[in-house]
Amino acid sequence: MLADLAPKAPDPLLKIIKMFREDPRGDKIDLGVGVYKDATGNTPVMRAVKDAETLLLATQKTKTYVGQQGDVDFLRLVGQLVFGDMARDMASIQAVGGTGALRLGCDLLRESGAKRIVLPAPCWPNHPSIVRAARLEPIDAPFFNIAEQRIDLDALFAAFDTVARGDAVILQACCHNPLGADFSLDQWTALADALNARGVIPFLDLAYQGFGDGIDEDVAGLRAMVERVPEAVIAVSEAKSFGIYRERVGALYVKTSEKARPAVMSNLAAIARANYSMPPDHGAAIVREVLSDEALRQSWRDELDEIRTHIKRTRRRLAAERVNSIPMHLIADQKGMFSTLPLTDAQVTALREVHGIYMTDAARINVAGLREADIPRFVEALRAVA
């Protein structure tokens, strides 16, 4: 009975958001929410997105369904952006955001016989929930030393030994959430070799293309991996890269043999059909318009460059500061919006309660949410608690 339902614990991040909102202090600092903010603290609509929306409004002739696979031009253009020429050999389907793509991919893997998904930890907190919702078993695989801010690849290889052929591992393609620590090209190659040797499928999660070193640079590791393995599943989110979070724009790409592709495609279509039937149109149409028009595409690239420059500048500013027990200098080497600081629960609580500085309970900070003017106060507070 519905009356017997046990309540679920709320997402811990929502708790932080609520506490921040209710904090009356005028100088409070929000490093919790995972959205990009410009120098004024705003999350802007990108210029190219606004222009594409104006164009769509003027030219759209119908609101009928987009079709089972979604917007095929969107899929082709995003595929080209992510994989280059390799996109030609992939099955693809539009998804409801990167989250929807991850769920589609997990359901597909389960249909193909997978039982377990290795999750290099710490991972994006939604990964285990998605894996479990798809009736797969998440395998927690610690792979990062937070005190030293260092990747331990051998720990990951050991985790691959605990799963079977046809199981998978979710690897973040760039700008790791919550660590900011990405694999080097050599590490990607070593990972591909290790996965091939064990028959474990890479499930790549790309949610921040363009936020690290550049649009092509950020997918170099992903491409190296996809090139080397016979099968791969790739979830793409365009929420951040186009600043269209609420439009829920994503896609799933699958590399398999040509022979297996029709079955993969029909399984994906069936999973989507039983879930939400057809994907939403507007966000994907924006991305399609931006990527297919030379001027809009350039405008988007320019603004993405500005965003990346802003994040890198904030990282360099933080890295120049000295704080007792925190290797601040490594923040400059890390990529994208997030870093996770080696802070205890008590230190995170003190930062929030005494200094009005909000981060996740696991001490993830959204570097891209830190206003330049707030950096000195943030560093002073870190020195006071660390």
Ligand SMILES: Cc1ncc(COP(=O)(O)O)c(C=O)c1O
């Ligand atoms: C690592 C990672 N993957 C996937 C997503 C999903 O993005 P969305 O569902 O908003 O497109 C996010 C969003 O925060 C993320 O950080």
